Amino acid sequence: MKETIRVTLIYGSAREGRFCDTVADWVLSELRELGGCEVSILDPAELTFSGKGPDELSAAAIEAKLETADAFLILVPEYNHGYPAVLKAMIDSAYRPWHAKPVAFVSYGGISGGLRAVEQLRQVFAELHAVAIRDTVSLAHVWSQFDSQGHPFRPAQMKGPLIVMMRRLFWWARALRNARAETVYDSAAA
Numbered sequence: 001m002k003e004t005i006r007v008t009l010i011y012g013s014a015r016e017g018r019f020c021d022t023v024a025d026w027v028l029s030e031l032r033e034l035g036g037c038e039v040s041i042l043d044p045a046e047l048t049f050s051g052k053g054p055d056e057l058s059a060a061a062i063e064a065k066l067e068t069a070d071a072f073l074i075l076v077p078e079y080n081h082g083y084p085a086v087l088k089a090m091i092d093s094a095y096r097p098w099h100a101k102p103v104a105f106v107s108y109g110g111i112s113g114g115l116r117a118v119e120q121l122r123q124v125f126a127e128l129h130a131v132a133i134r135d136t137v138s139l140a141h142v143w144s145q146f147d148s149q150g151h152p153f154r155p156a157q158m159k160g161p162l163i164v165m166m167r168r169l170f171w172w173a174r175a176l177r178n179a180r181a182e183t184v185y186d187s188a189a190a
């Protein structure tokens, strides 16, 4: 039997009235149905940030949620052709917990569906020794994709790419978990 994958689901927005919660609820319900994973949520709205980044308690909470993960799934909206500052503050507050682990994205926004934010994040995660996988779920004009109850208007069309991406994320999570168990990543280049 395949071992459960521990996924940390990272919310990329802390904005008042954010759409992130609608996207997250949809993702969480699909992951429950898919099975095979245990999901832990990292939500910047529950943390405290200043211009210097997260405070000590928040930094420790971020580190712990990243450390225990086999894989990361990031919900990222596009803000001015980039990704939100609060997401970067969370990313930058840890280093080793990202190493040799896979990252997938569900992006959303206006016309670009957040893809410009995702392309920038691929550069960021290369620097963190993380593996940003090829597949992406991108929701353009996101506010027109869900009804007032948060249900997708086209559930099958949205679900398909998410499941494909998650299966590939799980594949990478297993491969890299085995590789980390075999060789400590930091010692690979020693």
Ligand SMILES: Cc1cc2nc3c(=O)[nH]c(=O)nc-3n(C[C@H](O)[C@H](O)[C@H](O)COP(=O)(O)O)c2cc1C
Pocket: 013, 014, 015, 017, 018, 019, 020, 021, 077, 078, 079, 080, 081, 082, 108, 109, 110, 111, 112, 113, 114, 142
């Ligand atoms: C400050 C700001 C900048 C934005 N810039 C873009 C943009 O460049 N491209 C785009 O497609 N959508 C843009 N949007 C629309 C957001 O992607 C969309 O409102 C999304 O729902 C924001 O995520 P959130 O509600 O979870 O914070 C922007 C929204 C905000 C608040």
